[in-house]
Amino acid sequence: MTDNVSNNRRAEAKEQAIDFSMVIASAVHDMKNSLGMLLNSLDELRHEHSESLSDSRSFNTLQYEAERVHSDLVQLLGIYRLGEQTLSAHIEEHFVPDFLASQLARHRPLLTGHDIAYDIVADDINGYFDDDLLIGVLNNTVNNAIRYTRTRVRLTAREQDGYLVIGIEDDGEGYPEHMQKDGPVSFRSLNFASGSTSLGLFFASSVASLHRDGDRSGFIRVRNGGELGGGIFEIWLP
Template sequence: MSDPKPPEQGNQPVNLPKLDFSMVIASAVHDMKNSLGMLISTLDDLRTEQTDTDSSGTRLNTLQYEAERVHSDLVQLLGIYRLGEQKLSAHTDEHYVADFLKEQLARHEPLLKGYGVAYDVSADDELTGFFDEELIAGVITSTINNAIRYTRSQILLTARADETGGLVIGIEDDGSGYPEHMQQAGTDVLLKSPDFRTGSTSLGLYFAAAIANLHQNNGLAGKIRLRNGGSLGGGVFEICLP
């Protein structure tokens, strides 16, 4: 005689560990950033292979620009998350600034050419600076993307030593320039939390100001400046590193 079957039991509740939602979001953003990076690389290949027709070129420009913009936003979100978790710091090394800026422009060259935007670097070949290459590249990428959106026909990357021996990197365009309220905001305002209720978060400026502030030397911290004019007569974004 067989043993009686035990009574059937329904699904038992499981005590799942509590999720750190900010970590989940950060992981998802990281995956999306990597996927977009692969998409942008594929778009570069497609641009090389495509026939130069006006209709396909215009659509490809729009697609690549928007992909670059979203990728930059995701990089900034990850950076801000790491700042909040106190896991982001600047690891500075000496770099030849002109070569560094040319590398940043080269990454955007297909899109700049696609939009017919002229571009150049104005910096002494022997000028060097101490900064975190990856972090500053993220700031420049975001600013170039913004300049592509607002420029008329030209973008210029500049670099010079300031009166204190620090480094000033600029991104100029020949667009209509920055609004007065943005020029007057100042780094102290930009370092405050973005106000999402206004619909304008200034995420790129917040990120840039925070990255600049991570660069510190002899009691001085980096900062950003917005102004109009420059050699092209439009907007001028400057990141000043001590």
């Protein structure tokens, strides 16, 4: 009798056990949506009060930090789905110059507010990728470029060796050596004890690897140099 009671109690406790990772994921999802609404409101305020807010350092900082946190939350949800093996790429055809222009338009007010010049250097090509996943990667990378550049940010696109190569360049001091990559980034390589975990690079690498064509998978390259002389982030998609 005692054994049956103990077994019943253990069964009840198991049913009531909290899946904390799911709780966190749900909370992150809600925060992401709230920040999305906040960002829309900030865009409307900037449009309505462009003369007074465009040069406001405080307003530009507010919008930048909100964009950065929103991008971080998108990445966290993506990484959670990776761990749950529920994240997949839904590949569709896109005209790459138009895709890059739409992404740059989202950041144009912030770029202008920080007196950062910007341009797109892209071949007239079509690409096959999951636009939602790639938007998450580009938003994070452009935000980082805005933070570390001196005067200019450039989006690029080309075909090379059978890959679509989309890049973000800036004229800042470039990526530190420990962040420069050429290929996959593993979760075990992340250093949570340092000030820079490279979590964004892990997410970008994971998104790239979800894009496959036969035995080829996507990957990222992070280096310095190029025409602008600063950091260069590239995502290579087969």
